[in-house]
Amino acid sequence: MNTHTLDLDSAVIATRAEVAELHAELVRYGLVAWTGGNISGRVPGHELMVIKPSGVSYDNLTPENMILCTLDGVVVAGTLGSENSPSSDTAAHAYVYRNMPEVGGVVHTHSTYAVAWAARGEPIPCVITAMADEFGGDVPIGPFAIIGDDSIGKGIVETLTGHRSRAVLMQNHGPFTIGRDASDAVKAAVMLEDVARTVHVARSGGELVSIPQDRIDSLFHRYQHVYGQH
Ligand SMILES: O=C(CO)[C@@H](O)[C@@H](O)COP(=O)(O)O
Numbered sequence: 001m002n003t004h005t006l007d008l009d010s011a012v013i014a015t016r017a018e019v020a021e022l023h024a025e026l027v028r029y030g031l032v033a034w035t036g037g038n039i040s041g042r043v044p045g046h047e048l049m050v051i052k053p054s055g056v057s058y059d060n061l062t063p064e065n066m067i068l069c070t071l072d073g074v075v076v077a078g079t080l081g082s083e084n085s086p087s088s089d090t091a092a093h094a095y096v097y098r099n100m101p102e103v104g105g106v107v108h109t110h111s112t113y114a115v116a117w118a119a120r121g122e123p124i125p126c127v128i129t130a131m132a133d134e135f136g137g138d139v140p141i142g143p144f145a146i147i148g149d150d151s152i153g154k155g156i157v158e159t160l161t162g163h164r165s166r167a168v169l170m171q172n173h174g175p176f177t178i179g180r181d182a183s184d185a186v187k188a189a190v191m192l193e194d195v196a197r198t199v200h201v202a203r204s205g206g207e208l209v210s211i212p213q214d215r216i217d218s219l220f221h222r223y224q225h226v227y228g229q230h
Pocket residue numbers: 035036037038052053054055056086087088089108109110147
């Protein structure tokens with residue numbers, strides 16, 4: 001077996017394990033109900049992605065039943081899990097990977113507060129430092145788009161290209177998040193729901209107080225480049 005094949009096989013195995021394991025985080029943080037939501041990961045160094053099977057209980061997701069697809073969203077025949085149908089959002093995830101080469105992971109959830117902002121068609125205003133840290137500003141609204149073709153993917157790419165936010169609220173539907181890898185995209189989904197809830201509660205109590213842009217900029221820089229362990 002040549003080294004390229006070994007590299008491919010090991011990259012696929014690692015991505016399957018990562019994506020399967022991360023789905024449990026959506027349940028742990030209460031971001032999905034039933035089989036709603038999905039996570040995918042780009043297979044590093046290859047024009048491939050791994051995504052969950054459609055409509056399968058989170059309790060039954062394993063590395064082996066994750067589905068390997070091309071970046072056109074086509075299932076790679078004869079591979080583990082290929083007997084099942086991939087997520088109904090596969091086209092959206094694939095469109096993001098084709099058009100945003102820096103993205104290594106995509107997540108979709110139906111988390112309550114984020115979906116509530118999406119139902120109002122309102123961007124979440126950056127009025128707490130946690131939003132400045134994680135999203136560098138407001139969390140934007142994406143267009144209303146029907147599942148089944150590239151519409152959702154196009155809406156995600158048009159909204160997030162050149163935008164600091166790793167999260168977009170697709171109007172009347174819910175959040176999609178992106179990241180350098182699947183884990184980073186899951187973090188964005190978790191933090192999104194936290195800020196969506198906090199700002200919703202804040203606004204229900206009265207007027208929101210904005211943060212000066214230069215403060216948002218410095219908070220974002222610190223969090224992205226200084227915070228944590230290096
Ligand atoms: O919201 C949608 C589609 O956008 C849901 O169907 C989705 O969360 C779950 O679908 P899958 O189980 O990934 O096919």
